[in-house]
Amino acid sequence: MPELRFTKGHGTGNDFVLVADPDGDLALRPSDVARLCDRHTGIGADGLLRAVRNGVDAAATSPEADVDWFMDYRNADGSVAEMCGNGIRVFTAFLLAEGLVELPAGGSIAIGTRGGVMTVQRTATGFAVDLGRWTLGGDDVSVRIAGVDVVRPGLSIDVPNPHVVVALADDAELASADLSSPPVLDPPPLAGANVELVRPEDPLVDDGIARIRMRVHERGSGETLSCGTGAVAAALATRYWAGSGAPDDWRVTVPGGVLGVRMFAAEDGEHVALSGPAELVYSGVTEI
Known part of the structure; x- marks a missing residue:
């Protein structure tokens, strides 16, 4: 061989x-x-x-x-x-x-x-x-997650991988979510999607940097310790939910470590950068 x-x-x-x-x-x-x-x-x-x-x-x-x-x-x-x-x-x-x-x-x-x-x-x-x-999706997506009692709304974001980001109610939900099986998306994206479960830190913003924690189920791989484009999607979604006063610098804690996300203006529109x-x-x- x-x-x-x-x-x-x-x-x-x-x-x-x-x-x-x-x-x-x-x-x-x-x-x-x-x-x-x-x-x-x-x-x-x-x-x-x-x-x-x-x-x-x-x-x-x-x-x-x-x-x-x-x-x-x-x-x-x-x-x-x-x-x-x-x-x-x-x-x-x-x-x-x-x-x-x-x-x-x-x-x-x-x-x-x-x-x-x-x-x-x-x-x-x-x-x-x-x-x-990055691109904000136009369709509303409902997400059913094993171990989470209530179906949650998800926000679709492409960076350029397709993602659906879900905000959870508390730390207990983030810990109890069972990602050994894929979350069920309705409607299902044609090419599938990674699914990120997000919780903000308290306070969300510290010294000008916003902070969130995330778990992820990746299409074709299952739950992973980290997802780079998923961290970016999670930060973008949380900034979208937080409103115009949210900062452009983010720290995303995943089970495998910490990643940096930064949004910045460019000639062709807003770009997003990932560091780690x-x-x-x-x-x-x-x-x-």
Whole structure:
């Protein structure tokens, strides 16, 4: 059987199998990805990140000519996804470790994804990624969550992954929610959605920074310790609910750590940025 060299990495506990495939020679079937990500019989991860040069693979191509690398992201079940906020930081750390790019502190790199081109900046404590413009969904969504007695309304936000954010009544509800099964969305989004459960800290704003706590169920992966675009969606939704006086700087606590979210004006509208750590844990060889 052919061998596969891989690296295991994570961002605030959201973990990934990373493989370098610069020339697009590696044909990974959904079943291969699912086996590699299986926590009992494989390496174990929330998803797989394949580093491929932009344009050499029809399934991993960004139209922007000045983008050298494409992040081919697959969920743990082998399905494809538009983007991954934690994953793109870990992906950048992997490119650096593999000697595929050079990126000094404060420098930035453009990376192609299915959700568009993302600009990642190297910071003193990790990486920050500009996720571009975000979109508020137009449909009202009701969300039924195991372990929560009452059906809750959800707010749809794309960043660019589809998300539905739900505000819970208290800390007990956040703790008792059972995310071992997917929350039921009505109406169900055509492409599915990640679901974030949110509780504000008390007070919400401290020294100009708003603070929330979050749990998440990711489509194709289940409950994860963290979701980068989910943290962004949760902050955007809470700011929307809080009104015009809410700040643009947020700290989102997830089971795996803390992420930073910042909203800022750009020429094409408001953008949102995600910041946090990226850790490479170990490398190895397996068979596919």
